Amino acid sequence: MSADDAAEAALPSAGQPMVEIRKLWSAFDTPERRFVVHQDLDLTVQRGEVLSIVGGSGTGKTVLLRQILGLETPAQGEIRVLGQPVADIGRSGAASRIGMLFQHGALFSAFSVLENVAFPLRELKALPSSLVREAAMVKLQLVGLKPEDADKMPSDLSGGMIKRAALARALIMDPPLLLLDEPTAGLDPDSSDGFVTLLRTLHRDMELTVIMVTHDLDTLFELSTRIAVIADKKVIVAAAPKDVVAFQHPFIHDFFLGERGQRAMELLREYPFAV
């Protein structure tokens, strides 16, 4: 059958990891010296997980996310996404394999919300436009926007609505893997809570695998099924939240058990990983 091989391999066979990173090296060259950000980093993400990546600033969390997307090439090492080498991910139809929510939404500012959401479908150039519009409308409401918001321009949206619209666009082709970069950064506590609830519902209903980078401890504990901590240029621990908190490392001690960590730890007791 001539049907698209990539679409055929959209889901790896059962038991195979969604994302597999092995012996990854990332480095940035400046005229003076070479900064090594990751050194022999290993990470595996299984289907259905919500994996959060945390680490101090400059430890290359966003770089790692961009490498999983194929936007940046690592110096060494191998990244396999959905069972394929990452270089093959960027080919056409990538929207059906990975959805990405950028930190600031990255909505196309010249398009209305509906056009933004419908963009990946419209680019297939094969589906009738009424079907495309209806499908976009469904996704728009799925993320909690109203039909009236469809014709608004991104510049007229609030921060929370931008994130929701960008999420609808990331999910338009029902990708099995969703990447989030600071999903709640820049949102007020109310919108932030609403967004976390939305993400949890979507994760459950659409059987998504989620990888996210976040600094927000509330989001971290409410969503994650597993936390990967990057320090000393590698993943020092990737385990369930309570095991991570118990892990002995100066960074983890500062991050979770410092003053700002305490409040979130109370949450941890209230919500024992209900996801």
Add this chain to the structure above:
Amino acid sequence: MPDTTPRLVTPSSSDGAQVRVMGHWTATQLAQPRVLPVVQADLSRARERAWGAWDLRSATHLDHVGAQLLWDHWGQQWPQQLEALPEQRAVLERVARFSVPLLPRRRPTLLSYYLGFGEGVLRAGDHLQSFVRLIGQLALNLLRLVRAPHQGPWRDFSGHLYRIGGTALPITALVGFLIGVVLAYLTSQQLRQFGADAYIVNILGIALIRELGPMLAAILIAGRSGSAITAQIGVMRVTDELDAMRVMGISHSFRLVMPRAMALAVAMPLISVWTTLAALAGGMLAADVSLGITPRFFLDALPQAVQIGNLVLACTKSVAFGILIALVGCHFGLRVKPNTQSLGEGTTASVVTSITVVILVDALFAVLFKDVGI
């Protein structure tokens, strides 16, 4: 390998049998070449025969687009009989819950054209008003600069002078030189017929020094720096830098517009003279080759052929061109709205407007100073 093409297996008769939905019902699969027409043909056959019993369990994959296609086919309601896996049913339920009637697109009426025209007129008036305000603010800021010269944005001024003036020297010289060659060559063909070879000095001298040099320089700078000014200021709007500046109490006009206008007012006459020199060099070379008029004769005859008034006029004109290019660039830059489309439109409009304004003002100068230098 199982067949992933989305398709329907229809029963041979309509009594009790079910329509079976097979394959991957996903956007990617439906968008494969020649898949959707076949599916739609199958669906319309199913509609004609009024099959109301559906079996989705053999479909290996059903995403929201595939579900939407089925849901639309069912007339946005559940079919009489439906066999589906729980997750397929969940997808269909989500589609059912969120399907809203699409609003029909509005067709333009006569009234909307009329209103559009009115909007255009108002917009033009608004442009004019804010341009006048820009000029007024520039004048006030110049007064402020004269009162307190040490507070002026001099570093900006020198930076713009270099970027707008210094880096434009190679391209203006090249274009000027080539235009000089072409003009001299074409004119020499005509002059030779009348035996008026020596007049090439007059023609080239007047045309290049008085008109073409300043015009060429102004058009090149409008395209090169006018667009850059609009884009720079426009990006500052997109990234909220303009608002940040206003919050700090720093005037856009004083800090952004004035240094650019001053830099262009100084750079433009210099570039204009430079372009004219390059064009004259080109013309001199072509005259030597095609008519045998030596550079020595050319240089001797030039001061007699062209009065000094022409040079003064050209430089004055260039100052006006420079200020106008800067103001038009800033005007469109400050009006950019925070989105990419507006930025593109603003940049285009800025270049087109500044070139048009340069030509209009040049015509005005030609009429006003028709007695000077000729």
